Amino acid sequence: MISQKAKYALRALTALAQADSTRPLLISEIAVQQGIPKKFLEQILLELKRNAVVESRRGKLGGYLLQRPASEITFGEVLRLIDGPVAPLPCLSVTAYRRCEDCDGEHQCEIRHVFARVADATREVLFNTTIADALDGVDPLKRAELQHA
Incomplete structure (x- = not known):
């Protein structure tokens, strides 16, 4: 599950992406x-x-803008910034690997093997889906499959 803070961050970014890119919100x-x-x-x-991810401007016409195009900001990037590692188990984290406390050996761990597939699939979606994709209702993984077919 993602935190409420991460949901709010994604909603704020979609609002900024939908706004006039020359006028800060x-x-x-x-x-x-x-x-x-x-x-x-x-x-x-x-x-x-x-x-x-965003920039701010001061003054009467100040506010916030996206620092990069919405097509370059992924859900995975935002979740990792706000919530930390994008992994169901600490031993599967790409950025904050930690051996599980009760681990007898990662190679024999059936739980790790199953959740490794979950983590890979989750990262595939999150790090290949941008704010722009979400606004356009595009599934980038299906688009990629169609392009390679």
Whole structure:
């Protein structure tokens, strides 16, 4: 499961992606449009800014914009930034590998073998689906299959 914070981050990014790319959106606009508590959204946008996903502009015409095109921001990237490792078990994490405390050996672990397939499939979808894909209702994996057929 993803956290509420990650859901809000993805919703904020979709709002920014749908907006006029030349006009920054105010936090209050995004909060009202997406039903996100304003204070929580401020924290989320600051974290996304620190990680070069969004940028902010000050002043009367200030607000937030995507720093990169929506077609270059993946769900996986956002989830990893907000929630941390994208893995069901610590021994399957790409960025924060940790041996399970009760591990007798990863090579014989039936649980790890099953969840490795789950993790691979999940990462395949999350790191190949962009904010733009979601807005367009596109399944990038099916599109890729059709292109290779």
